[in-house]
Amino acid sequence: MANLILWRHADAEILSVNGNDIDRALTKRGRKDAAKMARWLHQYLPKNTVIYCSPARRCLQTAVALQKLNADKIQHEIKVVEFLSVDSTVEAMVKKLTDTDNSKTFLIIGHQPNLGLLIAKILGMQESACVVKKGAVWWLRQRNVAGVSAVAAQTYLFAVQHPDYLPN
Helix, strand or coil: CCEEEEEECCCECCCCCCCCHHHCCECHHHHHHHHHHHHHHHHHCCCCEEEEECCCHHHHHHHHHHHHHCCCCCCCCEEECHHHCCCCCHHHHHHHHHCCCCCCEEEEEECCCHHHHHHHHHHCCCCCCCCCCCCCEEEEEEEEEECCCCEEEEEEEEEEECHHHCCC
Protein backbone atom coordinates (compact mmCIF):
# COMPACT_ATOMS: atom_id res chain seq x y z
CA MET A 1 0.00 0.00 0.00
CA ALA A 2 1.25 3.45 -0.81
CA ASN A 3 -1.39 5.08 1.41
CA LEU A 4 -3.69 3.47 3.93
CA ILE A 5 -6.32 5.78 5.36
CA LEU A 6 -8.37 4.48 8.28
CA TRP A 7 -11.60 6.33 9.08
CA ARG A 8 -13.64 5.33 12.09
CA HIS A 9 -17.37 5.84 11.65
CA ALA A 10 -18.73 8.99 13.22
CA ASP A 11 -20.90 9.14 16.37
CA ALA A 12 -23.78 6.63 16.25
CA GLU A 13 -26.90 5.77 18.21
CA ILE A 14 -26.42 3.58 21.27
CA LEU A 15 -29.24 1.29 20.11
CA SER A 16 -30.92 0.87 16.75
CA VAL A 17 -34.70 0.78 16.42
CA ASN A 18 -34.63 -3.00 15.96
CA GLY A 19 -31.83 -3.62 18.49
CA ASN A 20 -29.30 -4.90 15.91
CA ASP A 21 -25.82 -3.42 16.22
CA ILE A 22 -25.32 -3.43 12.44
CA ASP A 23 -28.37 -1.15 12.03
CA ARG A 24 -27.22 1.66 14.34
CA ALA A 25 -27.45 4.99 12.51
CA LEU A 26 -25.35 8.12 12.86
CA THR A 27 -26.58 10.71 15.31
CA LYS A 28 -27.10 14.35 14.28
CA ARG A 29 -23.57 15.09 15.54
CA GLY A 30 -22.27 12.03 13.67
CA ARG A 31 -23.72 13.24 10.37
CA LYS A 32 -22.20 16.69 10.94
CA ASP A 33 -18.79 15.23 11.85
CA ALA A 34 -18.83 12.85 8.87
CA ALA A 35 -19.53 15.77 6.54
CA LYS A 36 -16.67 17.83 8.06
CA MET A 37 -14.21 14.97 7.74
CA ALA A 38 -15.39 14.21 4.22
CA ARG A 39 -14.64 17.82 3.19
CA TRP A 40 -11.14 17.50 4.64
CA LEU A 41 -10.51 14.17 2.92
CA HIS A 42 -11.88 15.53 -0.36
CA GLN A 43 -9.01 18.03 -0.48
CA TYR A 44 -6.28 15.41 -0.20
CA LEU A 45 -7.42 12.01 -1.49
CA PRO A 46 -5.53 10.73 -4.53
CA LYS A 47 -7.63 9.80 -7.58
CA ASN A 48 -6.63 6.13 -7.35
CA THR A 49 -8.35 5.71 -3.97
CA VAL A 50 -10.21 2.46 -3.34
CA ILE A 51 -12.90 2.73 -0.65
CA TYR A 52 -13.65 -0.30 1.52
CA CYS A 53 -16.50 0.02 4.00
CA SER A 54 -18.01 -2.09 6.77
CA PRO A 55 -21.58 -3.22 6.07
CA ALA A 56 -22.74 -1.51 9.29
CA ARG A 57 -25.21 1.30 8.65
CA ARG A 58 -23.16 3.87 10.58
CA CYS A 59 -20.12 3.17 8.39
CA LEU A 60 -22.15 3.36 5.19
CA GLN A 61 -23.60 6.70 6.28
CA THR A 62 -20.08 7.95 7.03
CA ALA A 63 -18.94 6.85 3.56
CA VAL A 64 -21.88 8.52 1.83
CA ALA A 65 -20.74 11.92 3.18
CA LEU A 66 -17.53 11.48 1.18
CA GLN A 67 -19.20 9.96 -1.85
CA LYS A 68 -21.39 13.05 -2.24
CA LEU A 69 -18.31 15.27 -2.47
CA ASN A 70 -16.11 12.96 -4.50
CA ALA A 71 -18.32 11.94 -7.40
CA ASP A 72 -15.90 13.66 -9.78
CA LYS A 73 -12.65 12.78 -8.00
CA ILE A 74 -12.87 9.12 -7.02
CA GLN A 75 -13.59 6.78 -9.88
CA HIS A 76 -14.40 3.84 -7.63
CA GLU A 77 -17.58 3.01 -5.81
CA ILE A 78 -17.77 2.20 -2.14
CA LYS A 79 -17.03 -1.50 -1.76
CA VAL A 80 -18.94 -2.98 1.16
CA VAL A 81 -16.81 -5.82 2.52
CA GLU A 82 -17.26 -8.39 5.27
CA PHE A 83 -13.62 -8.24 6.36
CA LEU A 84 -14.52 -4.87 7.96
CA SER A 85 -17.72 -6.01 9.66
CA VAL A 86 -18.28 -5.54 13.39
CA ASP A 87 -17.53 -9.25 13.94
CA SER A 88 -14.39 -9.36 11.81
CA THR A 89 -10.83 -9.60 13.09
CA VAL A 90 -7.68 -7.61 12.51
CA GLU A 91 -6.16 -10.78 11.02
CA ALA A 92 -8.85 -10.78 8.30
CA MET A 93 -8.09 -7.13 7.59
CA VAL A 94 -4.35 -7.76 7.33
CA LYS A 95 -4.87 -10.73 5.00
CA LYS A 96 -7.07 -8.72 2.64
CA LEU A 97 -4.80 -5.68 2.60
CA THR A 98 -1.71 -7.83 2.03
CA ASP A 99 -3.35 -9.27 -1.10
CA THR A 100 -4.09 -5.86 -2.67
CA ASP A 101 -2.36 -3.69 -5.26
CA ASN A 102 0.16 -1.68 -3.27
CA SER A 103 0.26 1.17 -5.78
CA LYS A 104 -3.23 2.33 -4.79
CA THR A 105 -4.55 4.34 -1.88
CA PHE A 106 -6.99 2.47 0.35
CA LEU A 107 -9.57 4.22 2.46
CA ILE A 108 -10.97 1.88 5.11
CA ILE A 109 -14.17 2.89 6.93
CA GLY A 110 -14.66 0.69 9.95
CA HIS A 111 -14.77 0.12 13.69
CA GLN A 112 -12.73 0.30 16.84
CA PRO A 113 -10.93 -1.70 18.22
CA ASN A 114 -9.93 -3.30 14.89
CA LEU A 115 -8.76 -0.04 13.31
CA GLY A 116 -6.54 0.66 16.33
CA LEU A 117 -5.24 -2.89 16.35
CA LEU A 118 -4.39 -2.64 12.65
CA ILE A 119 -2.53 0.65 13.13
CA ALA A 120 -0.51 -0.80 16.02
CA LYS A 121 0.33 -3.91 13.99
CA ILE A 122 1.41 -2.00 10.88
CA LEU A 123 3.51 0.49 12.83
CA GLY A 124 5.05 -2.23 15.01
CA MET A 125 3.88 -0.65 18.23
CA GLN A 126 4.16 -2.42 21.58
CA GLU A 127 0.65 -1.46 22.63
CA SER A 128 -2.16 -3.81 21.69
CA ALA A 129 -4.19 -1.04 20.07
CA CYS A 130 -4.27 2.62 19.26
CA VAL A 131 -7.34 4.59 20.21
CA VAL A 132 -9.15 5.82 17.12
CA LYS A 133 -11.79 8.32 18.18
CA LYS A 134 -15.23 8.38 16.52
CA GLY A 135 -15.08 10.19 13.20
CA ALA A 136 -11.26 10.41 13.19
CA VAL A 137 -8.92 9.61 10.30
CA TRP A 138 -5.46 8.05 10.60
CA TRP A 139 -3.39 8.25 7.40
CA LEU A 140 -0.44 5.87 7.04
CA ARG A 141 2.07 6.05 4.21
CA GLN A 142 4.62 3.62 2.95
CA ARG A 143 7.90 4.52 1.33
CA ASN A 144 10.80 2.50 0.04
CA VAL A 145 14.09 3.05 1.85
CA ALA A 146 17.38 1.85 0.43
CA GLY A 147 19.24 -0.27 2.94
CA VAL A 148 22.65 -1.87 2.91
CA SER A 149 21.59 -4.91 0.90
CA ALA A 150 18.07 -4.17 -0.38
CA VAL A 151 15.19 -1.74 -0.58
CA ALA A 152 12.75 -2.09 2.30
CA ALA A 153 9.28 -0.70 2.79
CA GLN A 154 8.86 1.65 5.72
CA THR A 155 5.43 2.67 7.03
CA TYR A 156 4.93 5.89 8.93
CA LEU A 157 2.12 7.99 10.36
CA PHE A 158 1.43 10.77 7.86
CA ALA A 159 -1.57 12.49 9.50
CA VAL A 160 -4.22 12.15 12.17
CA GLN A 161 -7.33 14.32 11.95
CA HIS A 162 -10.46 14.59 14.10
CA PRO A 163 -13.65 16.48 13.18
CA ASP A 164 -13.46 18.61 16.35
CA TYR A 165 -10.39 20.34 14.88
CA LEU A 166 -11.98 21.17 11.53
CA PRO A 167 -14.05 24.24 10.65
CA ASN A 168 -17.80 23.81 10.28
